[in-house]
Amino acid sequence: xxxxxxxxxxxxxxxxxxxxxxxxxxxxxxxxxxxxxxxxxxxxxxxxxxxxxxxxxxxxxxxxxxxxxxxxxxxxxxxxxxxxxxxxxxxxxxxxxxxxxxxxxxxxxxxxxxxxxxxxxxxxxxxxxxxxxxxxxxxxxxxxxxxxxxxxxxxxxxxxxxxxxxxxxxxxxxxxxxxxxxxxxxxxxxxxxxxxxxxxxxxxxxxxxxxxxxxxxxxxxxxxxxxxxxxxxxxxxxxxxxxxxxxxxxxxxxxxxxxxxxxxxxxxxxxxxx
Ligand SMILES: NC(=O)c1ccc[n+]([C@@H]2O[C@H](COP(=O)([O-])OP(=O)(O)OC[C@H]3O[C@@H](n4cnc5c(N)ncnc54)[C@H](OP(=O)(O)O)[C@@H]3O)[C@@H](O)[C@H]2O)c1
Numbered sequence: 001x002x003x004x005x006x007x008x009x010x011x012x013x014x015x016x017x018x019x020x021x022x023x024x025x026x027x028x029x030x031x032x033x034x035x036x037x038x039x040x041x042x043x044x045x046x047x048x049x050x051x052x053x054x055x056x057x058x059x060x061x062x063x064x065x066x067x068x069x070x071x072x073x074x075x076x077x078x079x080x081x082x083x084x085x086x087x088x089x090x091x092x093x094x095x096x097x098x099x100x101x102x103x104x105x106x107x108x109x110x111x112x113x114x115x116x117x118x119x120x121x122x123x124x125x126x127x128x129x130x131x132x133x134x135x136x137x138x139x140x141x142x143x144x145x146x147x148x149x150x151x152x153x154x155x156x157x158x159x160x161x162x163x164x165x166x167x168x169x170x171x172x173x174x175x176x177x178x179x180x181x182x183x184x185x186x187x188x189x190x191x192x193x194x195x196x197x198x199x200x201x202x203x204x205x206x207x208x209x210x211x212x213x214x215x216x217x218x219x220x221x222x223x224x225x226x227x228x229x230x231x232x233x234x235x236x237x238x239x240x241x242x243x244x245x246x247x248x249x250x251x252x253x254x255x256x257x258x259x260x261x262x263x264x265x266x267x268x269x270x271x272x273x274x
Pocket of ligand 1: 020022039040041042043095096144145189193
């Protein structure tokens with residue numbers, strides 16, 4: 001079956017659907033005939049964007065949800081089932097990054113990153129799981145190359161993404177015989193708002209990006225990789241040439257990769273090593 005027909009009438013919950021990879025994925029799923037549930041904190045923004053997901057308002061639901069709040073995750077899944085009757089796919093995409101050396105970091109920043117990225121994924125998965133088991137559906141965790149090979153000045157980000165990988169790899173084995181698909185999806189650098197929203201040492205947003213966003217993979221291309229991986233019911237995807245090389249190098253030559261990563265980040269604009 002081609003990936004295009006796979007999504008017809010599937011009920012797909014996308015967290016972090018107000019921007020970037022989540023929004024591009026919601027739009028792609030909508031264009032392929034899915035019922036899409038958009039979840040994020042910015043409700044009005046999602047409501048404005050929902051027409052770009054489906055022109056038929058009966059096929060899109062926008063839910064205000066902070067994934068770090070357990071009750072919001074429970075309500076998100078309840079509202080989805082109330083409206084569409086089932087859940088076929090949960091895309092745990094909502095995420096937050098950071099940029100500060102651990103020595104300078106207020107620990108509340110690291111806790112926030114774990115609450116949103118790791119606990120957000122765990123909580124949404126917990127409340128979607130009974131429904132996903134009924135449909136023999138799929139759960140996705142959008143992690144990062146930083147979930148395989150650590151990035152300096154992103155302790156909270158790397159820790160949370162490694163943790164999501166451990167959680168989902170475990171869940172896959174627990175449900176090996178139940179028909180549940182579990183996809184660990186690791187984009188490489190992708191153009192989005194993630195670096196502007198990234199938290200600095202005191203918890204305030206960075207408000208700028210150290211990268212040339214225009215040169216990165218587009219969120220639309222990333223979403224296309226996600227759709228193809230879901231249609232093939234893959235369990236792991238690592239994107240971009242740099243991302244694949246980094247993961248492979250990290251496995252084969254971990255100490256050399258530490259030194260290469262140090263040099264790479266030292267060359268970044270406003271490098272934390274300066
Ligand atoms: N862009 C990259 O280079 C890259 C690379 C690898 C992995 N990723 C991962 O891809 C995912 C999507 O990021 P992006 O690049 O598309 O960034 P983005 O444009 O900043 O989008 C992040 C999304 O997450 C939502 N979000 C943030 N905190 C939330 C919370 N507490 N509860 C619910 N939603 C929340 C935001 O919506 P609200 O602010 O409206 O809540 C927004 O919709 C993240 O998990 C990120 O770590 C990105």
